[in-house]
Each structure stands twice: as structure tokens, then as C-alpha cells.
Amino acid sequence: MRLTARSEYGLLALVEIAAGGDSPRSARELSERWEIPAKFLEQLLAALKRAGVVRSVRGARGGYVLASPAAEISVLAVVEALEGPIAPSMCARESALCAQSAHCAAGAVWGRVSDAVRDVLSSATLADLAGDQRRLDAVAPVTKEPAQ
Template sequence: MMELTRKGEYAIRGIVYLASRPSDQVCLLSEIAVAVDVPQTFLAKIFQQFSKIGLVRSYRGTGGGFMLGRPPEKISLLEVVEAVEGPIIPNRCVTGKADCNRNFTCQVHPVWMKVQDQVRDILAGVTLQDLAAK
């Protein structure tokens, strides 16, 4: 079963909140955590990951906090999910690794590939701007 972890859920809540704020506004981590009902320490770890890959920018010191690293219309939900959850894999056979030696004879393998492609396409088609506007 493909299911978003708590970390993925928290990541989405936090970054969508940032996307809903004015683009030039730096938000305190404590403000974001309260607004989206996520433990601050957990959100800090997630945003550190996001900062490393450019999804958010962090600012230290007085007036420090976080803001989006790119415009919200340039960040897809797929990027956010894969940043914390890793690649979307509906079944181990789609990894391309030697996890399954039936890839070429299995009738279901093409179905799993299609599921993976469609889920990725759906998430790639949704931006933070789309989500923040709702």
C-alpha cells in the first residue's frame, strides 16, 4: 500500500503554509509549526532537508526563519513528497533493481509501472501555488 508517512504529511502542511504567505515574508519556524499543527522539532528537521535541496531558504538570527526557495508555481507536490519520502514506488519491481527477477515475464509489472507513472504525473501537475490558493 502506498501511504504518505507522518513526515510527508507534515512536510506538505509546512511548505504549503509558506506558499500561502507573501513571497517576501520570512516566517518563524514556531509560527509555521503552530499554524499547521506540527511539532516544531519535527518541522525543523524537515525544513533542514528542504533547505539543502533549495525548496526553502533559511535565515538565521533576529528576524530569521524560512521562506520558499523558489516561486510557489515552480515547486511541484511531487518534489515535496519525494524530498521527504523518496521515490514513489507502488511495488518493489519498479525500482529497476534486481529486487524482482520476473520483470519481463510478469503480467502485472506493466500495471505497476503505469501506476507509478500516473501517480508521479498527478503530483507533478500540482504546484504549491495551486495548493496555497485553496
């Protein structure tokens, strides 16, 4: 079970898309605001498209839009699209002994951990975060040259 920069970048981009209007946002635009390597972000957006989280609009003035209402996209969906399923990578079926989890008291803890993570991630939607973000932007807008 791991959370990497893929989730961080992807979520930042999606919150930005959700906080904006209905017009598509280009990868370049998004990458500039959050200082995400543009070509890397392209790959993440491709993964999010494959997972059905976003739709793309090709050509000039194109970009990405959410495939569903922001309130219906959980952070869990985003993370799983980018990192694979949130599940205990350990204590899996491969291990002869842990196959019969009746033998392994520790296994229960790993299960509880991934349940807890899924719980947190599925309880926040892009709509929630977009709202928060709009509020933050209003109070402390991001500038190209930070006030220092």
C-alpha cells in the same frame, strides 16, 4: 511507495509559507498553526532545504522562504524531497526474476501506479494550493479554539 506524515506536515508548512508574503516564516510559527511537533518540523524543513525547495534565514527574525516561485514548485518535488523518489519499491532490480521484467506481467501494474501518483503530484503547485488556502482562510479562518 509510501506517503507518510512527513509529506503531510511538509506540504502544510510550505503552503503556509507560499500563502504568506516574502518575509521568512519560522518553524515555530508554522508548527503552531498546524499542530505539528516543532522539532520534527525543523527536520523536515532541513530536508527541504537540502533538496533546494526552501532557503533559510538564520538568526532572530529568521525563518524559511521558498527557494523558487511557488508556481514552479510541484507537490511532487516536495514529496520526493521528504520521502525519497516515488517509484515502485517492488519488482526492483534486486529480484532475479523481476530483473527481466519480460517475465513479470504484474510488474506493469506497479509501474502504472507510480506513474499515476507522479502525475497527480506533479500537476499541483504550491501556488495552486496557496491560492486555495487563502480562499479557505477567508471563508473559514482557523482559530485556536475551534467553534465546536
